[in-house]
Amino acid sequence: MHVVSREEMRNIDQYTITHIGLGGPVLMENAGRAVYAALEPECKAGDRICVVIGKGNNGGDGFVIARMLFDSGAKVSTWLAADPQKISGEAANHMRAYCACGGTLLRISDEPETFQQQLDRADWIIDALLGTGIHGAPYPADQQVIRWINASKGTVISVDLPSGVPANGEAFDHPAVLADQTMTLECPKLAQFMQPAARHFGTVRVLPIGIPNKAYQQVGVQRELRMRSDVVRTLPVRDPFSHKGNHGKGLLIAGSKNMPGAAFFSAKAALRSGIGLLKVSVPEVIQPILAAQLPETMYLPRVQVALDGASGVGIGPGLGRDAREEELVCRLVEESDTIPCVIDADGLFHLRNHLDLLPKRHKPAVLSPHPGEMALLTHSSVQDVERDRFGISKAFAEKYQVYLVLKGKATLVTAPDGRQIVNPTGNAAMAKGGSGDVLTGILLAFLLQHEQMMDAVSNAVYVHGAAAEELAAREHSLLDVLASDLIEAIPPVLHQLYDEKTCR
Numbered sequence: 349m350h351v352v353s354r355e356e357m358r359n360i361d362q363y364t365i366t367h368i369g370l371g372g373p374v375l376m377e378n379a380g381r382a383v384y385a386a387l388e389p390e391c392k393a394g395d396r397i398c399v400v401i402g403k404g405n406n407g408g409d410g411f412v413i414a415r416m417l418f419d420s421g422a423k424v425s426t427w428l429a430a431d432p433q434k435i436s437g438e439a440a441n442h443m444r445a446y447c448a449c450g451g452t453l454l455r456i457s458d459e460p461e462t463f464q465q466q467l468d469r470a471d472w473i474i475d476a477l478l479g480t481g482i483h484g485a486p487y488p489a490d491q492q493v494i495r496w497i498n499a500s501k502g503t504v505i506s507v508d509l510p511s512g513v514p515a516n517g518e519a520f521d522h523p524a525v526l527a528d529q530t531m532t533l534e535c536p537k538l539a540q541f542m543q544p545a546a547r548h549f550g551t552v553r554v555l556p557i558g559i560p561n562k563a564y565q566q567v568g569v570q571r572e573l574r575m576r577s578d579v580v581r582t583l584p585v586r587d588p589f590s591h592k593g594n595h596g597k598g599l600l601i602a603g604s605k606n607m608p609g610a611a612f613f614s615a616k617a618a619l620r621s622g623i624g625l626l627k628v629s630v631p632e633v634i635q636p637i638l639a640a641q642l643p644e645t646m647y648l649p650r651v652q653v654a655l656d657g658a659s660g661v662g663i664g665p666g667l668g669r670d671a672r673e674e675e676l677v678c679r680l681v682e683e684s685d686t687i688p689c690v691i692d693a694d695g696l697f698h699l700r701n702h703l704d705l706l707p708k709r710h711k712p713a714v715l716s717p718h719p720g721e722m723a724l725l726t727h728s729s730v731q732d733v734e735r736d737r738f739g740i741s742k743a744f745a746e747k748y749q750v751y752l753v754l755k756g757k758a759t760l761v762t763a764p765d766g767r768q769i770v771n772p773t774g775n776a777a778m779a780k781g782g783s784g785d786v787l788t789g790i791l792l793a794f795l796l797q798h799e800q801m802m803d804a805v806s807n808a809v810y811v812h813g814a815a816a817e818e819l820a821a822r823e824h825s826l827l828d829v830l831a832s833d834l835i836e837a838i839p840p841v842l843h844q845l846y847d848e849k850t851c852r
């Protein structure tokens with residue numbers, strides 16, 4: 349499923365209308381019908397539904413929804429936030445169709461008190477005020493309508509976008525609808541994955557409106573939401589005649605005297621994610637503790653680190669910020685030139701002034717920063733990173749020729765050629781020390797077992813998030829999940845995914 353910017357969505361619509369010949373009224377009819385079809389099973393007989401309609405094409409969708417509700421005999425009141433004389437194009441066609449079917453239109457500016465009363469009494473409020481077309485803050489009259497919608501008690505369903513939210517997710521401080529549910533048309537917009545916009549969406553349903561794939565290809569959209577079916581399709585299939593050497597010989601350089609746990613989490617996650625052989629390099633002082641906890645790995649004293657036949661390397665979790673490690677990180681990034689190399693946490697800290705090493709590699713490295721680490725790498729602030737997650741990631745991945753995993757609510761994977769994949773799994777239980785170390789281990793293991801790096805990285809991020817969801821769905825809350833719990837949730841997640849793979 350594609351993820352689009354405002355401009356891309358407009359171009360996709362235009363291509364579909366002009367070159368494919370599916371006219372705007374058809375798409376609008378499809379959009380309104382899709383929302384009606386999704387809404388209808390949720391509504392009980394006698395529910396009061398208030399449709400709030402703006403002047404543009406988002407309002408046009410609202411007319412279709414209102415017409416279908418009216419035709420089905422629902423208790424619908426349809427309120428216009430604009431002068432009907434100023435409604436034009438496809439929206440005007442659908443306004444006429446609604447009226448011709450016998451529907452009544454009320455203007456908010458004529459009867460603001462009645463509007464507020466009806467909003468207050470409504471079980472459902474359909475927000476078709478503003479969509480992808482607005483520039484800047486909504487006009488003052490629309491801001492007032494948004495405040496009234498937000499003060500209402502009914503369930504707010506936003507059509508395409510919560511009104512007032514900028515589609516590209518730019519930071520804003522004006523009023524915007526706080527939806528209970530957003531029925532996104534055709535494909536998710538960037539705003540759904542950006543702060544503060546994302547907080548306005550409530551739960552999201554994506555409703556197809558019949559735009560053909562050709563339109564996406566022509567516009568050249570390079571962003572996708574990872575679907576479960578993508579993960580199931582691309583997970584590696586294990587050869588029944590394989591041996592441990594076929595599933596990767598990983599080397600993990602992690603842990604320090606004060607952070608032995610990080611090495612444990614990464615190593616155990618890599619083992620749970622299928623790696624064939626794993627050697628862990630830790631300071632000698634913590635080796636006995638780890639060896640007792642994790643007898644499945646081999647150990648290499650930190651002073652003797654050499655690739656020594658490894659087919660992939662993970663660097664960074666709990667490494668510490670001692671200046672001596674900087675040289676080690678740089679050396680390993682250079683020496684592992686032709687094999688997968690994952691760099692995280694303190695590995696990123698040590699690499700921050702040596703990023704020029706990255707584009708020299710034959711095999712692109714995988715960097716997995718959280719926004720704070722990304723700010724460090726780009727000499728910016730966390731706010732700068734969050735303001736433009738998509739743009740900053742793309743510029744960085746292309747410049748340094750890396751796979752970049754920018755962690756967050758919707759972790760974003762960017763390939764060296766600029767393709768981007770948004771991860772849908774995960775929850776707030778992961779906001780705890782050690783979670784990132786687990787991901788490093790899964791990444792290392794998956795890179796050694798997948799054919800395509802983008803699949804390996806995206807699947808690792810997906811499984812990591814799915815493990816947190818699995819825990820929260822069963823015996824855990826969002827508060828009590830530990831990194832070690834995440835690791836133990838990898839097996840049920842993989843079990844389920846492989847089950848789906850064999851069932852297909």
Ligand SMILES: NC(=O)C1=CN([C@@H]2O[C@H](COP(=O)(O)OP(=O)(O)OC[C@H]3O[C@@H](n4cnc5c(N)ncnc54)[C@H](OP(=O)(O)O)[C@@H]3O)[C@@H](O)[C@H]2O)[C@@H](O)CC1
Binds near residue numbers: 379479507509
């Ligand atoms: N064929 C298609 O494209 C399809 C599109 N579809 C639907 O259309 C939506 C996009 O439609 P859109 O482009 O008409 O924009 P929309 O968000 O309804 O409102 C823009 C209107 O607001 C105005 N306006 C501008 N700035 C403003 C502000 N700050 N505060 C307040 N108003 C402001 C501006 O008028 P202006 O004031 O500039 O004259 C304009 O009239 C999309 O989200 C989806 O729902 C679907 O039906 C599928 C087919």
Ligand SMILES: [K+]
Binds near residue numbers: 477478506
């Ligand atoms: K809307």
